[in-house]
Amino acid sequence: MSVEKISAETRTEFGKGAARRIRRENKVPAVIYGHGNDPIHLTLPGHETMMALKRGGSNALLEIEIDGTTQLALAREIQVDPIKRHLEHIDFVAVRKGEKVTVDVRVNVIGNAAPDTLVVTENVTVQIEAEATHIPEQIDIDIQDARAGTQIHASDLKLPSGSTLLVDGDTLIINVTEQMSAAALEAELEEAESEAGIERDPSEDEVAEAQDEAKAMDASGDTASEDAAE
Known part of the structure; x- marks a missing residue:
């Protein structure tokens, strides 16, 4: 630096x-x-x-x-x-020059994971010991084409020469998971709200569907009345 x-x-x-x-x-x-x-x-x-x-x-x-x-x-x-x-x-x-210092250094994610995956940065910085005049500005992590299930821990990081990792090597830094579909996400949200006792207002689609069902029932009732009158 x-x-x-x-x-x-x-x-x-x-x-x-x-x-x-x-x-x-x-x-x-x-x-x-x-x-x-x-x-x-x-x-x-x-x-x-x-x-x-x-x-x-x-x-x-x-x-x-x-x-x-x-x-x-x-x-x-x-x-x-x-x-x-x-x-x-x-x-x-x-x-002083040559003196070791303890610093938190930002991790920088580069590349794109495999399609239909979600990349979660569990820790945005990592603590290291480095020579005062050679502190890295960031630590790059390449996730190009990483598949779901890929996990990058602190021990996997490539530190600059002379730097020492100070956090537990098992500390999770990057977690690549399978991307959840919109339908699955909606279902999970509804389940969580139901367990918490939260009632949501119906969506526009749900309102329209209910209105169509009501109209259908009314039409069915009218037909039944006409048949009875005959």
């Missing part, structure tokens, strides 16, 4: 008021923890940091320049405004 370089300023003001003032200047308050040192409180350029995090992915590694020195830092917690979508605060953990 690439290392993004960012210049930072040390921060001496704290609290919500100070954080708001920093954000009004299109900057981001941040802090770096780790290696038994005191936390380093920083102010980062907003747009530049946002782009660096996007390029770096979920485990973005930044080389942060602080007062003439540099510090490798792995993004751990990123707070984003839910409405305006700007960065509100970032927690980093300090790392």
Whole structure:
């Protein structure tokens, strides 16, 4: 993975008021923890940091320049405004080149399974240990032409050199099942609703069918009345 370089300023003001003032200047308050040192409180350029995090992915590694020195830092917690979508605060953990870190890496499914199958991703990430400057952005899983019944477990994943799997090897990642027909799915849903005591409103087809049956019964009744009158 690439290392993004960012210049930072040390921060001496704290609290919500100070954080708001920093954000009004299109900057981001941040802090770096780790290696038994005191936390380093920083102010980062907003747009530049946002782009660096996007390029770096979920485990973005930044080389942060602080007062003439540099510090490798792995993004751990990123707070984003839910409405305006700007960065509100970032927690980093300090790392060194060659140091092993524990990270959750996204799995990426490629290819298409066999026809009439359903591919279920049971776990979207997998936890591994990797060298801080060689964290994979994703782990690819090829399911091309996989048939129903195919299961891919954590132990089946191809990890980059130097990485170690930290979850149980039997952890199910991908499960390929037979695709259920619409009729079977509807029947299963009706059974589940019946067991739960849920009454559904009739569908348009069911209403139309009931109306046709009613009309047929009325017509039959009218015919019977005419026969009796004769």
